[in-house]
Amino acid sequence: MRQYWGRLWGVLFGLLLGFSWQTTQVQARSYEITDYNIQVNVQKNGNAQVAQRVTYDFDGAFNGVYYQQDVAGTGGLSNPSLFVLKGERLQRLTASPSELPQTYSTTRTAKNVKFKVYYPAHNDNVTFLYRYTLKDVVTNWADTAELNWKIIGTGWEVPLHQVKITVQLPRQNVPKLQAWTHGPLSGTTQVKRQAGRVVMQVNRVPAHTFVESHLVFPTNVTPLATKQRDAQRLKTVQRQEAQLARQANQRRQRAQLIPVLVSVVLLALALGHLVYQGRWFHKHPAHRVKQGPPVHNFEIPNLPAAQAQGLLAQGAPDTKGLTAWLLELAAAGEIMIQPEKSGRKTTYRLTQTGKLTAAHREEPLLRYLFQTVGRQTSAKMNYTVTMAQIRTYGQKKSTNPLATQFEKWQRRQERIIKGLGYYDTHNAAIRTHGWLLGSLNLVPTLGALIAAAFSAGVWRPILMGLALLLLGSSLGLAFYRLWHLSPYNQAGELEVDALKGFKRMLHDIGHFEQKQVSDLILWEQILPYAVAFGSAKQVIKAMRTRFDDNTLQTAMPLYYPLFFAGDFGRDSFVGQFNTDFSTGIQSSSSGSSGGFSGGSSGGFGGGSGGGAF
Secondary structure (H helix, E strand, C coil): CHHHHHHHHHHHHHHHHHHHHHHHHHHCCEEEEEEEEEEEEECCCCCEEEEEEEEEEEECEEEEEEEEEECCCCCCEEEEEEEEEECCEEEECEECCCCCCCEEEEEECCCEEEEEEEEEEECCEEEEEEEEEECCCEEECCCCEEEEEEEECCCCCCCEEEEEEEEECCCCCCCCCEEEEECCCCCEEEEECCCCEEEEEEEEECCCCCEEEEEEECHHHCCCCCCECCCCCHHHHHHHHHHHHHHHHHHHHHHHHHHHHHHHHHHHHHHHHHHHHHHHHHHCCCCCCCCCCCCCCCCCCCCCHHHHHHHHHCCCCCHHHHHHHHHHHHHCCCEEEEEEEECCEEEEEEEECCCCCHHHHCCHHHHHHHHHHCEECCCCCCEEEEHHHHHHHHHHCCCCHHHHHHHHHHHHHHHHHHCCCCECHHHHHHHHHHHHHHHHHHHHHHHHHHHHHCCCCCHHHHHHHHHHHHHHHHHHHHHHHHCCCCCECHHHHHHHHHHHHHHHHHHCHHHCCHHHHCCHHHHHHHHHHHHHCCCHHHHHHHHHHHCCHHHHHHHCCCCHHHHHCCCCCCCCHHHHHHHHHHHHHHCCCCCCCEECECCCCCCECCCCEEEEC
16 A cells, blocks of 8 residues: 555646646747738639738747638638748748658638648747638628728737738729728828738737727729628718728827826926925025145044044045054054964964953944954963964855844944034035935836837927926036035035045155155054055055165064065955955846728638747
């Protein structure tokens, strides 16, 4: 019994697996009909010789295609032949029930004839050509001849693109030829009376949607038509088509009115927002501050390096700011930064000292670096961490708490900077309103512009002009209010001017005389700011030109191994910390001629259509 149930479950599992695989295969393939062209040549006896060219774009593997021609209301279908168009060459397919490649079969009922074409294709474009004769498609009435035919039926499984239908009468110069087409309202109908031809075109016919052609012309065009009626028909057809045309025009007008209404509503919203923001700006003029001239400043800033960097950036300090902060802690003796060999490479070890303040000991980022990423060598030893540990830490986890801790540190620093009172909250509100005006009005005005492009008549240029005017006015007012708008108050502007001058001095430090920056103690204070402002290379180069190695090593025992031992670059503490810490926090994140009308005039052929298998 146990073996029986085991086999049963095995069979069921296999069936489910096979079904799942088959479903995946089915879902993995698709096709489009990119071109549909049909030529209908009406004969004098009322028959129609049809040449239907259908281009498939196959995505995946297919065995072939099928097409079903509705013959209800006609005298039937005869003389079928199928071809595949390859360039300029026609390949004739063989009629056969064998289901072999490059054959086709037909299945006939009283209402339709179905063609099944066996032509395997894989990721290819294939054009199939169907040729056949439909009998008795024209009816000769007492006062007119009539062709009323749903040339494209509702049986197509996918939309048809680039559709062109041509109906050619058996004679030219037919002045009383009239034609109407029912289908998508975006289509066009050309009645060429001199040529005795009607051409219908539409870019896209949705799936399961018919296109119906209704023609009337003199009976002497098809004098041999076998389908005869004694009743009068012309006036009835004209009244019927006039009613359908009125309904189609009403639908077109409603369809054209929708983008007008959408555009007007969006423009009204944008105008209301513009007026509101304009009044707000009028009531809240900007605070203007006096900026100092661009000079070089040799005074050490009042702020720590990380906060100075954040204030200049109008945000939070980055990894360079964090590096500068660690250097300041090392200069204060709160931590030690020591190079050590890791194989053939140099890494750096950060170690807490007894001088580490209680506030810094409890600082979340430092505590995480030393106690979680790093380790305590023994109960009596302080916590320590290496750059190699920081670099590889994030690679071990699907989520990166180190990155989270760094972001929290940035937010804390940003709050401290904002608490200094250097930002102008009034100007910040103006900046917010300016960005809101520009960004929020960009959406409705562009939407109104797009909607106006789909409108018709005089509305299009008017609405598009208004949309462009509103867009320009909104952006212009926003830029005007934001132009030269300082984020700082006057005290903040003075502090920022001093920081800019100091940063400018660091960048150009190699061009100054030695007496302007000659004190090594001053250089030692400068280095963290040089790191934060990205000018460390220039400062190190300037120091090397002014002081020999013995002087630097004696006067700067902390910074010498971090900056001056070897070339300043990837192996220096600054270069390695920026690279390794960034790696550590990023490793887990990254009638006559005109349009179609709707409705139907009751033509035959509504069930025609096809697809692929």
